[in-house]
Amino acid sequence: MRSRLPVMRDRRRYMVFELESEGHLDARDISLEIQSSYLSLFGDSGGANPRLISFDGRFGIVRCRNGHAEELRAALATVHTIAGFRAAIRVRGVSGTIKTATEKYIPQSSIKPEEHRRRVDLKGISGVIVSTRGHEIDVSPDGHIEGLDTRYLGLTYFDLEGGCDYADGTSDGV
């Protein structure tokens, strides 16, 4: 006799998420934070039983029990800081198998870390560009950000146009 009947197996859902954060985080940090925010919101008796399946630095997959995906979505939305870095977890989709989750929701694109340390000098804002993603730019300000808890300022290519000496219309828009 089989030790576990296939019909008795829990059905699972796989939730693909994208991490936005101000620093580099590894799978362990993400896993701990997901567990702790889920437990904090739903307690020990919460039924989703979340497990981090994979994380590549930007996209990740969390497993949960079928029927508890909305609970997990709420718990992921309450994540605001991971290992001391401001972060946000954006759910991209939910699927029944790892294969379809990967194929459907994990696109091939990347965030570029900024190597040339270009400067931004706008009215009231000055700093160094840290990373870019499409039209979005993170700027490390020269001064301290008063009363706010983020490390970087979130700007876009549209803010720089005409204000930055280096606005040259390159592919990343800066």
Added chain:
Amino acid sequence: MYYEPRVHVLPHGSSSPSRMALVARRLGFSGIIVMSINGSGGLQGLDAAHRIGGISLAIGVEVTSKDPRSLRGRISALRDRYPFLAVHATNESLLREALDDPRVDLVVNSGFRLTVPEARSAKRNQVALAIDLQPMIRLRGASRSRWLDLQRYNVRVARKFGISLMITASPRSHLDLRAPRDMIAMAHILGITREEALDALRLPGRILEMNQRRWASPGVEVLEERANYLKRDGGI
């Protein structure tokens, strides 16, 4: 269709209006309302944000003050200049005053239980109540449990008296923005049903649209204005 009704940008937050707009568009919003605190101006980068397609950006005003008298004065001064007016009620007398003023679109209640007279006046004056999810994201443990209890009570009162709700994450950085589906999942924990949450997310857009039209009096819209109507009708 879905709006984030209370966005704080530079210098009150750490992201520019255009970054907020880009991230909100990616998350599935069709519009955001950027708040000018007490109409002080000083918001940076609005021109850049208006160039972003696929998302509408409105400038609203968030009014707050220490006492109800000066709150009334500020509302009078700012109402006609902005299509959306919210009041941040930091004490109970402000909350009472704001819910009793039909010129107010949205009241952000920072931690008070709604009383029956307050709920009645909110219904009468069609003032919406904001469900601010930021404490749910920030707090943990006992303080969040207390906050959840309070919000569940206010949601029940709002449902009983037919007060409309708006759901906001009150973002001060693009990392604070939450997708509409995430907000619905979080609102579910407060006892807000899916349909109520969808209405709450659509309401800011509807109110903006109503406020951008011109009303002569409640229920009477000015469609066309003719300055010389007396002359045409042969009156003078």
